[in-house]
Amino acid sequence: MAAPRDVTTTEGARGTDGGAMTLSRHILESQRQQPRARGELSVLLLQLAFAGKIFSHALRRSALDRRLGPTGDRNVQGEATKKLDVFGNDTIVEAFARSELVAALVSEEMDEPRQIACGKRASYVLCVDPLDGSSNSDVNGVVATIFGVYRPARDVGAAATVAHVRSGRDQVAAGYIMYGPSTSFVYTTGGGVHGFTLDHDIGEFLLTHPSMQCPPHGPYYGANLANVQDWDEGAQEYIRHLTAGRDRANSLRYSGALVADIHRSLLEGGIYLYPADRRHPGGKLRLAYECAPLAFVLEQAGGAASTGTAAVLDTPFESIHQRVPFAAGSRDEVAIFERFIRERR
Ligand code: AHM
Numbered sequence: 001m002a003a004p005r006d007v008t009t010t011e012g013a014r015g016t017d018g019g020a021m022t023l024s025r026h027i028l029e030s031q032r033q034q035p036r037a038r039g040e041l042s043v044l045l046l047q048l049a050f051a052g053k054i055f056s057h058a059l060r061r062s063a064l065d066r067r068l069g070p071t072g073d074r075n076v077q078g079e080a081t082k083k084l085d086v087f088g089n090d091t092i093v094e095a096f097a098r099s100e101l102v103a104a105l106v107s108e109e110m111d112e113p114r115q116i117a118c119g120k121r122a123s124y125v126l127c128v129d130p131l132d133g134s135s136n137s138d139v140n141g142v143v144a145t146i147f148g149v150y151r152p153a154r155d156v157g158a159a160a161t162v163a164h165v166r167s168g169r170d171q172v173a174a175g176y177i178m179y180g181p182s183t184s185f186v187y188t189t190g191g192g193v194h195g196f197t198l199d200h201d202i203g204e205f206l207l208t209h210p211s212m213q214c215p216p217h218g219p220y221y222g223a224n225l226a227n228v229q230d231w232d233e234g235a236q237e238y239i240r241h242l243t244a245g246r247d248r249a250n251s252l253r254y255s256g257a258l259v260a261d262i263h264r265s266l267l268e269g270g271i272y273l274y275p276a277d278r279r280h281p282g283g284k285l286r287l288a289y290e291c292a293p294l295a296f297v298l299e300q301a302g303g304a305a306s307t308g309t310a311a312v313l314d315t316p317f318e319s320i321h322q323r324v325p326f327a328a329g330s331r332d333e334v335a336i337f338e339r340f341i342r343e344r345r
């Protein structure tokens with residue numbers, strides 16, 4: 001079992017001049033290290049952080065402002081929509097509605113991609129799950145926003161389209177904003193993973209978890225075990241492996257919000273699973289805006305994310321709401337899960 005690490009070092013929260021390392025400063029300093037960067041990604045990340053602050057504020061007041069409960073509608077996935085799903089989606093749409101950089105916005109809550117810009121600067125496709133962990137929203141549980149920023153190869157001078165996106169490897173940035181006892185902003189642009197905490201008093205995200213590293217193995221596993229009899233034999237066998245023996249060191253943690261479980265794995269090691277089952281023969285979780293962004297974060301932190309048979313980031317995109325089986329977290333734990341799947345195929 002990995003020894004607990006002190007990740008909340010105050011040194012990490014400071015720049016070289018001793019000043020506080022805000023998210024804006026961190027993003028701009030990272031941009032300066034890339035001589036060819038034009039600042040576009042910085043604009044997008046800061047806009048996501050802005051949307052996160054608005055949503056964080058609204059979530060804290062959601063019971064007081066009567067924003068809890070279902071809307072009575074269903075989304076394209078057939079899931080009952082919550083008022084907070086709609087608010088989260090509207091917040092993101094509004095934050096990017098006038099962006100010249102985003103060609104299309106894909107969201108769990110929208111049937112079709114929203115076309116935003118069509119000029120030659122429109123190089124990005126933004127994929128979001130505005131409210132991960134919807135079932136937690138009415139019970140004051142942890143929820144999150146997941147984002148993947150894709151810059152697909154495209155014709156010179158033309159705007160990007162969703163059809164240009166080939167896989168999660170087309171992401172140039174990804175991360176999540178997690179609304180728990182505190183609000184975290186965790187992101188990568190391919191140069192490691194950095195975690196920030198919102199200081200509500202000053203309205204700034206401050207660096208609290210610099211250069212996050214996912215322990216290669218760890219004690220926690222999270223899955224909806226009510227579905228276990230509907231899983232493939234390999235996945236069932238893996239759970240038996242985790243729960244067998246007298247000296248087992250594993251602990252079950254399943255929060256109802258994928259991001260919260262992945263965040264735990266990132267800090268303390270472990271694995272999150274949502275394999276295919278009878279109700280979800282292709283898996284439940286969506287590739288573009290749930291699995292691929294979290295896979296990019298995990299790989300950048302030394303962790304892994306797999307469909308059971310291939311890396312999530314290598315899975316070709318077929319449609320915007322495409323689902324995949326998902327196993328993600330510590331590198332060694334994911335490798336063991338893949339071995340069980342391979343041996344039982
Ligand atoms: P959501 O985006 O509608 O909340 O769906 C994704 C969530 C994950 O965060 C969570 O781990 C899983 O669905 C829970 O599903 P289940 O209730 O089937 O266990």
Ligand code: MG
Pocket residue numbers: 108129131132133290
């Ligand atoms: Mg979701």
